[in-house]
Amino acid sequence: MSFTAYFFLTLIHHFKGERSISGIYHLLKGKKSAQTIQDSVLFNVQPFFQSLEVITRQDLNKMCNECEQSNLIQSVGDGHFRLTLSGLAYMNEAGEHFQLPSGLAYFHHSSTAKRFWKRLKLTVQTMSNLIRDEGRFLPVTNDKEPLEWTKRFLKKAKLDRQELAAQLLNELQNSLQTRPNIEADIFVLQLSGYKQTGLTLMQASELLNIDYYEAAVLMTSCLRAVSQEINDGKDNYPLLSRFLEKSDSKGLTASTHKTLTFIKKGLTIQQIAQYRRLKESTIEDHLVEIAMYMEDFDINTFVSREVYHRVKTVLEQQSIKRLKPIRDIAGSDISYFQIRLVMAKESVGKHD
Amino acid sequence: MIDTILKETFGYERFREGQREVIEDVLKGYDVFAMLPTGSGKSLCYILPGYVLDGLVLIVSPLLSLMEDQVQQIRMLGEKKVAALNSFLTPQEKDDVLNSIRFLRFLFVSPEMLQNNLLINRLSMLKLSLFVIDEAHCISQWGHEFRPDYLKLAQIREAVGKPPCLALTATANPKVRQDILNYLDFKDDRQHIYSVDRKNISLFVDKLANVEEKIKRTIKIISSQPSPGIIYCSTRDWTERLANQIRMKTDLHVAYYHGGLSSDDRLAIQYQFLNDQLDIICCTNAFGMGINKPNVRLVLHFHYPKHMNAYIQEIGRAGRDGLPSAAVTLYTDEDDLLPQALIEKxxxxxxxxxxxxxxxxxxxxxxxxxxxxxxxxxxxxxxxxxxxxxxxxxxxxxxxxxxxxxxxxxxxxxxxxxxxxxxxLYEVKRWLATTDCRREAYLNSFQEKLSDKVPCCCDACGCLLDDFVKVDPVIKETQRIGWQVRLRKLLGLDKIDHE
Structure with missing residues (x-):
């Protein structure tokens, strides 16, 4: 029994045969499509969203085949699967050995956590070199955003190098202290510093003797939980809280970003669609994406408080998994677009 | 003066063979053709003049991965006025580079980018101090990795104000050299030709019955030979399989590297290797371009390369510090199938x-x-x-x-x-099968003669792999210490123990 199998079976269980293996794949990868985001809310699997970005389709299919051959899952056609009775028993038994890492629950930090990690890796490496008076070293990433950010961060810092490093160390220790040792180990093994290059996640999993995918999920958990910890106690983490800051509306696709600038100028959906020669439904998709990724995005223009409340009430009844029945109950005066917006908002706003 | 710059900017005491001669001619404003062996510090020949001459040094570089490394290498000198233009950049990033072009000292471009009129336009308004063609053998139909985009270079050079030109390559036979000079329209040029021979690298070839034997032999060699070492495989899959075998059967620190890894993982593995954290790296030919690690002791070809030029390039990553090093090629009859199929495709x-x-x-x-x-x-x-x-x-x-x-x-x-x-491909196969001196044979394929015999030459000359004494590895262990200790070491409160 492996953690990965447990993880996989749990997802099959949640989806109850209503979504295909592809749906699971997109969920784990964190595909930014309206469909995937919607599914994560409908099936109550938000913690899994973008929880295993390193998974390959090949491996997922392999896992699926193995489970099918061991009669743990059965096909209900067209790439859809359900747990068998023995699969259910197996999953429950496995649940006694494994549990889902607790940090996954802070899924609303998913993109923040990634940003945090890239900046942190680079800043730790830089500080580790600077305090030893080494100004020349090869940065651990070539990505522009973290490089620029780290430069600005160091420039703005008021402390001297030694103090800054000591403070960073202190805050990192405190935040990692809140996590299980295995998560902290995976986290720290990947950090680079003076004359020492961090391990890749694969290498860290080998050194710690755990499955690669398990390590990946633990890392996701650790990053999200640490982001949450820092966010909750900004006063305790004056340095690290800056690593969470947005560099304006990152994570949106370029096209969505354009739509956002028009919305900010006060244009309506129809006007934007006309101007950009796109379908209105495309613009609506953009808005759902924006609502998902920008916590401070106000959807009042599109959904009144009253409508929001009605949809939310229906959403909380877990049994409903499709847009149409939701609309049937909530009221036919409500558009699908409005329902999707509420779902997107709910998926960010829900804190545990 | 150039000695002062060498010391102050680059931290070197003296030039390596050929560098001074090339640089002096470049500074005099000649068109220069230079053939310097792999690992001899070719890039210094245009970087140093960048600090003497007034204006932008434009470097045309054919390989994207190489370009990144070259830029990084210059940044390591503390130089910020360097950028690269290639098809990997987003339109926004391209704009950023184009807009800052007049503040740059070094600009790397891919040959395709030079077909861009906007770029040519911008360049023609600037003062270019030097027009560098890296890997110049790509110009020649007879060279390896022939790039048709290179054929217009003379025209482009004209369009940007005809600055002096420096053509660099590691390997080019006389036919290729003539082609390069013609295409670049060189007149009154200076040529500096140095032998491709790397005297401190001993050559070995071993034929084995099947792939299992080959794996066994590989493991035996790396267990008894000095490290660090590079093992070249022809496919991604093999790099992973071989690394796993080595991990299971030895205590060596091994990693694999290929184009399928994420870019951050590729960087991490590459830096681990540079930083003496790995004994062995199993890789495809995606690894090694622009990597300057002085103490590589062994290059092992688990699959033989597609042409002798690749062979020379790849073994040239060994022994850049001038100390004795070994190049081993292992092959079986089965190995002949793959390269032929690849060519067909x-x-x-x-x-x-x-x-x-x-x-x-x-x-x-x-x-x-x-x-x-x-x-x-x-x-x-x-x-x-x-x-x-x-x-x-x-x-x-x-x-x-x-x-x-x-x-x-x-x-x-x-x-x-x-x-x-x-x-x-047949040239490589003939070379593998030869019973005569391997060094003489590979020099012949570049129309060179062996000038003087080296003491530990090749298996055919009686040199033994066992003569290479296993020395204590320099490898720094990643130990299983708790995260708290590791973190304190990184951020300074504890001493780092491997110093």
Whole structure:
């Protein structure tokens, strides 16, 4: 029994045969499509969203085949699967050995956590070199955003190098202290510093003797939980809280970003669609994406408080998994677009 | 003066063979052709003049991965006025570079980017101090990795104000050299030719019965030979399989590297290797370009390369510190199948070519369009084959519209190209099978003569792999210490113990 199998079976269980293996794949990868985001809310699997970005389709299919051959899952056609009775028993038994890492629950930090990690890796490496008076070293990433950010961060810092490093160390220790040792180990093994290059996640999993995918999920958990910890106690983490800051509306696709600038100028959906020669439904998709990724995005223009409340009430009844029945109950005066917006908002706003 | 710059900017006490001669001629304003062996510090020949001459040094560099490394290398000198323009950049990033172009000291560009009029326009308004062609053998039809985009370089150089030109390569036989000079329109030029021979690298070839034997032999060699070492495989899959075998059967620190890893993982593995955290790296030929690690003791070819040029490049990553090092090639008869199949896949076969041309005529699809490209792929062409064909249709025979004519012309080109590649492959095979001195044989393939015999030459000359004494490894262990301790070490409160 492996953690990965447990993880996989749990997802099959949640989806109850209503979504295909592809749906699971997109969920784990964190595909930014309206469909995937919607599914994560409908099936109550938000913690899994973008929880295993390193998974390959090949491996997922392999896992699926193995489970099918061991009669743990059965096909209900067209790439859809359900747990068998023995699969259910197996999953429950496995649940006694494994549990889902607790940090996954802070899924609303998913993109923040990634940003945090890239900046942190680079800043730790830089500080580790600077305090030893080494100004020349090869940065651990070539990505522009973290490089620029780290430069600005160091420039703005008021402390001297030694103090800054000591403070960073202190805050990192405190935040990692809140996590299980295995998560902290995976986290720290990947950090680079003076004359020492961090391990890749694969290498860290080998050194710690755990499955690669398990390590990946633990890392996701650790990053999200640490982001949450820092966010909750900004006063305790004056340095690290800056690593969470947005560099304006990152994570949106370029096209969505354009739509956002028009919305900010006060244009309506129809006007934007006309101007950009796109379908209105495309613009609506953009808005759902924006609502998902920008916590401070106000959807009042599109959904009144009253409508929001009605949809939310229906959403909380877990049994409903499709847009149409939701609309049937909530009221036919409500558009699908409005329902999707509420779902997107709910998926960010829900804190545990 | 250049000695002062060498010391102050680069931290070196003296030049390596050839560098001073090339740099002095560059500074005098000559067009210079320089052939310096791999690992001899070619890039210094244009970086140093950048600090003497007034204006921008433009470097045309054919390989994207190499370009990144070159930029990084210059940044390591503390130089910020360096940038690269290539197709990997987003439009925004390209704009950023174009807008800052007049503040730069060094600009790397890919040959495709030089077809961009906006860039040429910007460049023509600046003062260029030097026009550098890296890997100049790509200009020649007879060179390896021939790049048609290189053929317009003389024209482009004219358009940007005809600055002095420096053409650099590690390997070029006399035929290739003449081609380069012609295409670049060199007159009154200076040539500096140094031997491709790397005297401190001993050469070994071992033929084995099958792949299992080959794995066993590999493990035996790396267990008894000095490290660090690089093992070249021909596929991604093999790098992973071999690394796993080595991990299971030895205590060595091993990692694999190939183009399928994420870019951050590739960087991490590369830095671990540079930083003496790995004994062995199993990799495809994606690894090693621009990597400057002085103490590589062993380069082992688990699969033999496609041509002698690649062989020279790859073994040239050993022994850059001048100390004795070994290059070992292992092969079995089975190894002959893959490279031939790969060459076949690079071109459309006759029926496929015919189908594609017919469909293009029937549908009126224009070469170079997306639609036309997908027709090619639908008819079963590999991506390389489709790119080749697109190039032939748009650049080589743009005036030819009759299908039959096109077919026979392109078919002829394909035949010639394949012939050339296969003959290069046979050259490698002949070299593997030779019982004469291997050094003499490889120098012959570059039309060079062996000048003086080295003491530990090759297996055919009686040199033994066992003569290389295993020394204590320099490898720094990543130990299983708790995260708290590791973190304190990184951020300074604890001493780092491997110093």
């Amino acid at each position: 690079e071109y459309p076969d006759q029926p496929m070519l015919l189908r594609i041309l017919n469909r293009m005529e029937a549908t009126g699809a224009k070469a170079g369009t997306k639609g036309c490209f997908s027709i090619m792929m639908e008819e079963g062409a590999s991506e390389t084959a489709a790119r080749f064909l697109t190039y032939q249709l748009t650049k080589v025979f743009p005036e030819e519209h009759k299908s039959e004519e096109l077919f026979s012309k392109i078919d002829q080109t394909i035949k010639l190209r394949k012939q050339k590649k296969i003959s290069e």
